[in-house]
Amino acid sequence: MGWDGAMDLPTLTEVRLPASRADLAALSSSVIPLGGGTWLFSEPQDHLTGLVDLTTLGWTPWEVRPDGGLSVAATCTMAQLVAIPARDDWCALPLFRQCAESLLQSFKIWNTATVGGNIATALAAGALIGLGGALDAELVIWTPDGGERRQRVADFVLAQRVTTARPGEVIRSIEFAPEALAATTAFRRIALSPLGRAGTVLAARRDRDGSFVLCVTGGTTRPEVIRFPDLPAPAELAAAIGAIGTWFTDPHGAADWREGVSALLAEEIRQELAQQEGSTPCGSR
Template sequence: MDLNTVTTIIPARHRDDLRALGPGVVPLAGGSELFADPRVHLSGLVDLQTFEWPALTVTDDDGLEIAATCTLAQLSRLPARPDWTAHPLFFQCCTALFGSFKVWNVATVGGNLATALPAGPMITLAVALDAELLVWRADGRDERMPAANFVTGNMTTVLDEGDVLRSIHVSAQRLGSRTAYRKIALSPLGRSGAVLVGRLDTDGTFVLTVTAGTVRPVQLRFAALPSADAVHSRIDAIDDWFTDAHGAADWRQAVSAVLAREILEELTHGAPAENSEARA
């Protein structure tokens, strides 16, 4: 969709260029969501792609840094490493966004996080792996925070006017964890109704991340693999379920309990359930 009220596009090459951000001037990354609806209040854009941040940076000690401008296509092609047991989760979460190759080639990891739709799969990925986000605050400060604290509600985040999400960091320790992924939607190509990821760390800690069915990500942590009843009880206690065209709140809660049980079974015995990623 044309943004016919926009009269200026500023190519950002230095952090000072972000000072142009304001009530009618917003960041432009891939634009797949920005150009999806009329934005008559906008008069300008600041293009973040011209920073030319490296999409993916891997170091043996620190793990993986994902630039906010990294596209889903780039992330989906992330090469595997022998010590990255969690590597399949990157592609799995990318496939939760059902878009054409055109969308995958422009939609960015940072844009998906900052849009903060409950079904945002990059939110699922970042929270499930306990990623650390780097935010450039408008006053010049750098702020690092857990991904679990970034999204505050349906399409709301901790970002204030003029702030920019710079990068997402996943530690080498989390990349070495075992993961199990489940997604469900009302139709094969529909927006996610619930997306859950289980993570089993090398010290035995079990973390279940519940997204898409809740207005913000929910993490359930256990010191060791819990019983199915314990997980079910914790899911029943979640009060952030919501209803929209992509699923009713009670349905989202019910299917999340089923998916959580499958995740627990897979991480306990190592065998994923058949067709677990293609339900309707």
């Protein structure tokens, strides 16, 4: 999409094309980062006077970390993310595509929307928020003083369209630890209509040590992460879903329906992960 869409934002006086981190000093509450622009150019942004196009920084979309983990640049597109090749020790990779595809999108958005933009937008149905929540991914956030801070994706998103990001901060990357990438995963999504926005999205993993992590998004105002040291009993899992207090009602689903169907889907996930116990998965997707 580039920044051609900026012409539809009449309050803008500048679109900067940074060459280095020093050029990000222009960021403020009214001059904000531009990723793919798929959300920014979709509605009025009258509080803005400028954009700083992060894509001109030329960040490598993704890199294998020295510890065998994965570092994904904030400017990595959805298409680049799902094209990361399989590795025998990255059993969780299929979850990347499952989560990315939970966002129903055109070819144009698929090739333009960025990982950082998706997380920073903090929609309840934020496709990669569920991925980051389930895999305990950590954001590397550049701070305006030249430093950085780190925060889990699930802690970064506080509510719909609300994050812990302060003016001038930029998500640099999303980091996946090797232990989480080695996990077995399961995924469920449901919507009221075949091409409808998600009613609820559940992404889960089971680590090699048996521990279980489930992240619920889409039907809750913020990512809800449930943890057990081993696969829970059905009643334990149902109680954990029942303890979530952030279900909401909108045209894509009523709060009580979202809660009820999430309990059913969580149990399906529990059974799926139990069946995979002892198997030697991985390698392809």
